[in-house]
Amino acid sequence: MSQLSVAQHLEKLAKDINHELLCGVPYAALPLAAVMSVNTNTPMIMKRKETKMYATKRILEGIFEKNQKCLVVEDVVTSGGSLMETVSTLRSEGLEVTHAVVVLDRDQGGATVLKQNGIQVKSIFTLTGLLRILNEAGKISDETVDIILEHIKECQFNNLDFMKDNLEIMSV
Template sequence: MQVCKLQELAVQLFDAGAVRLGDIEAKLGRRTPIYFDLRVVVSHPSIMMAIAQQLQILATEIEHDILCGVPYAALPFAAVMSVHANTPMIMKRKETKMYATKKILEGVFDKNQNCLVVEDVVTSGGSLLETVTTLRDEGLKVTHAVIVLDREQGGANVLSANGVQVKSLFTMTELVKILRDAGRISEETVEIVSDHIRECQFGMKDNLEQTAPL
């Protein structure tokens, strides 16, 4: 039953425009034949709910006291998970507030609480690792993250090397096979994406370059 629900969700994401095909410019000017944009899901409440429910299933296997979504795409999923599981949530700001409280984290938490991070997509792992670093700097324990898609380009390994285990709803390989079997994409597209995964792998060096100040 769980597999069927994930297959249905993958097709819904494609039909909603969250999966885009073509020669697309991604982060830092890199090119990709497939782009996963979960920001469109905020306009599809039923899909947003389905994603949050599936992420919550992963979360039940992980000990945690509090949730934090990586800004900005993952924030809606973390918020829905927080409400439905009655789990407190905090928010990381993109930058430290420059007035009043001057906080980098919004919400109430205690040092040494276990914080589960929620993310949409992991490619190099840079964005998620940046959030993890901030949370740890503020005294929280972070050992796990639940994500929607692992692009299988090395990010999960980078995060593991930094003490963060990633659990995903889909890997890119699984996603494209589901979409092919559902008649949404061709076998040729599956092969192009598979080649891209093999050819474009990220490691610690790439991760440090992405998280370094500009």
């Protein structure tokens, strides 16, 4: 049996999502998006964390046209804030964004916040799923699972209030 890379698992999640471009959330997800781009022959654009003040002076690098469908790639979703910031930039540049593929959803409400803004999140792993796997394999105790699940429950980002002060959210 062959082993799949993380990028290949993300490609499997993306297979049924209609998209013409890939964009990794800066900066940790950029290598994942780059490998996906090469493997699937899908063009990739890059969002900068801040607008470049020289040369092109652009926040998005790459070739794209308005109304193209862009799939966002992310490593971890917690609150959804950094992913939503990228989506907001992409939408303000005229791109259509409806989906994101992520390595890990920490189950802290980020996917719900994103869904409220028209972004369907598909993840390879969820934190609760990983806890179950580790517990069933005898790698972590029931007590540890309970402590982590309680922490997840206490640290939820299930509304938009925490983002409104710092982020202009653009609806679909």
